Amino acid sequence: MNPVQNIQSDRNQARRLKDSNADVCFLALADANGKASVRTLVLRDINDNRFTLFINKTSPKWQAFTDGTGHELLIWYASVQRQYRISGSIQELEAGIVKSNWLRRPTGSKYLDYVYEELGNQSSIIDSRDILTDKINQLKKDLDAQSMQSPPMVAGIELIADRIDVLDLNNQDRIHDRRLYTYDGGTWTSRVLIP
Ligand SMILES: Cc1cc2nc3c(=O)[nH]c(=O)nc-3n(C[C@H](O)[C@H](O)[C@H](O)COP(=O)(O)O)c2cc1C
Known part of the structure; x- marks a missing residue:
């Protein structure tokens, strides 16, 4: 199973159900001193394993990205009762795409x-x-x-997911289903976790 396709179909369902989280995500970062911070961001496109965000390079979050000190994206759709914790590498979006989106x-x-x-x-x-x-x-x-026109410090980034932890709360007995998906060699592999 491809967990990114699952996120896309859950997101569509969350939109239909008017879930206030349908178009956002929560980005956690660690800085060079290990200080953690978390913020809400609009989650733009999801294409293949790529999750697009728009930020400003003057924010301290840009420093955390360039230092590579640690990041994780969290999605929680209450309407479908699933949480996704997503990690992977960060890539800056091409300037032309940022400019046209900014308009x-x-x-x-x-x-x-x-x-x-x-x-x-x-x-x-x-x-x-x-x-x-x-x-x-x-x-x-x-x-x-x-x-x-878009000023120079506007940036778009893609988180290219290679690890997605899915917690599904839909089991009636509260024994939740939790799986860790890892992406390697072009395919996703899943392992069951103790929830
Ligand atoms: C619903 C919602 C959507 C947001 N979307 C964005 C966004 O797409 N990009 C962004 O930089 N900040 C967005 N923010 C603001 C961030 O949560 C945060 O306050 C801001 O980016 C400053 O964070 P920093 O401490 O990392 O500089 C959003 C906040 C909310 C509540």
């Missing part, structure tokens, strides 16, 4: 991406929210949203 971002998000270039890194501390809103107002005056 479809909501206007507010586009201005925020400019804020990261001009005011400060994503997740950095500022003295007040007014500094942020003043900057946004100034950008809105200076730049027409329709003609904005």
Whole structure:
């Protein structure tokens, strides 16, 4: 069985069932000091073993990716009662794909991406929210949203999965089904885990 196909069909079902997690995932990272952090991200395309995310390189998460200090993606669809924990290598998306995707971002998000270039890194501390809103107002005056292009620090990444831990809570007796899928030589192999 291919666990990625399972994720895709669960995701489609989660969308039909209006699951609020249908289009998101949770990305855990460790930094060079071993400090863990986790955040919600929109999960874009899932193609073959590739899970696409859009982030900003000014965020500390980019450093964690480039340092290779550890990452794992988690998907939980309450509507279908399955959790997926996904790991694998990280690859940056081609600039052309990032640019064309960026044009479809909501206007507010586009201005925020400019804020990261001009005011400060994503997740950095500022003295007040007014500094942020003043900057946004100034950008809105200076730049027409329709003609904005993706700034250089916008990035897309693909997590190329080679390990997926699936926890299925659909057994009535609470003896959950848990399997570890590993990808090697073009095929997925599954082993049963104690849940
Ligand atoms: C529903 C939802 C979707 C989000 N999608 C993204 C996203 O696609 N990309 C992103 O960089 N941050 C996204 N965020 C914000 C992140 O969770 C996080 O706050 C931000 O990226 C800063 O994280 P950092 O500490 O890694 O810099 C989303 C948050 C929520 C609640």
